[in-house]
Amino acid sequence: MSHPSSTVEVTAPSPARGPIRAVVFDLDGVIVDSSAVMREAFSIAYAEVVGDGPAPFEEYNRHMGRYFPDIMRLMGLPLEMEEPFVRESYRMAHLVPLFPGVRETLEALHSRGIRMAIATGKSGPRARSLLDTLGVLGLFDQVIGSDEVARPKPAPDIVLQALGHLDVPPAQAMMVGDAVIDLLSGRGAGATAVATTWHGGDVAALLAAGPDLVLHAPTDLLAHCPAALVH
CATH class of the missing domain: 1.10.150 (DNA polymerase; domain 1)
Incomplete structure (x- = not known):
């Protein structure tokens, strides 16, 4: 069975994909309806x-x-x-509310042992404050803002930094976002690039960017993230 990214141009061979052990999320338009x-x-x-x-x-x-x-x-x-x-x-x-289904999805992933991080265009302090207000900050292992990396998205730095903190290789991780720059950042880091459509933005542009996976509801993510294996 070919991997969904087989139709996407890559500059180097992709490493073998393992089971997903970590998910890096964008914040606005994915987690929160801001x-x-x-x-x-x-x-x-x-x-x-x-x-x-x-x-x-x-x-x-x-x-x-x-x-x-x-x-x-x-x-x-x-x-x-x-x-x-x-x-x-x-x-x-x-x-600012969470999108419907987000809290349940995050809690389910957390219970399965999936490591989670936020990689956002917001500043780190503002992102952490917002997630704390919403009562979900503790579900994330790491929250990184664009002011906390040398090069923000679409560069891969913020995803690589998140995965470094999570101690999960890119081949076993997803970058989930609602913008083309999220896909570029995730793909540049070597992670599975996942597009979301529940934000109601420019879905056509997202699909044209060739994501590895498209999610139409937060709970769709659960089918791709079984319980993490404990080594």
Whole structure:
């Protein structure tokens, strides 16, 4: 049986795939449904720093998953927007829900001995604070933000750093994300690149990027992660 990634161009032979022992997740759009709060925080930051006029959130949304300062550079917006954006994101964090089925999926994976990490475009402190507010921080072995790696996504650094902490080789790990840069980061690290569709974003672009696996609901992940073997 050929592996699903056999149709994806690779620059080097992939190592033999073992059973999945670790899952690295993106945060926004995968674990948490933060779009409404991010839109509000972005609009407030834009009004404070740039001034009147509609905030270009749809363009911002196309860069979702990247580190906020990098998005500002790509959009030609002032880096000074970061302070009010972060301030408002913290203020409204209690309004950000987990996607339906996420808590149950994380708890099931944890009970099976699957190691789990977060690799996010957010800063590490903000990601950990949000997960703590939601009561799921303790289910993750590691939470890494884009401010805690030399090169954020789409570089593989953040996934490799997470797997290094988990002590699991990439061939036995998945990177689960809702953006093309998540797939690129996971694939660059040598992990199985998994696309999610429940965020309601640009699914066509995700599928065009050739993920190894596509999940339509969080619980779909459980079929691909049996209980980890204890060595």
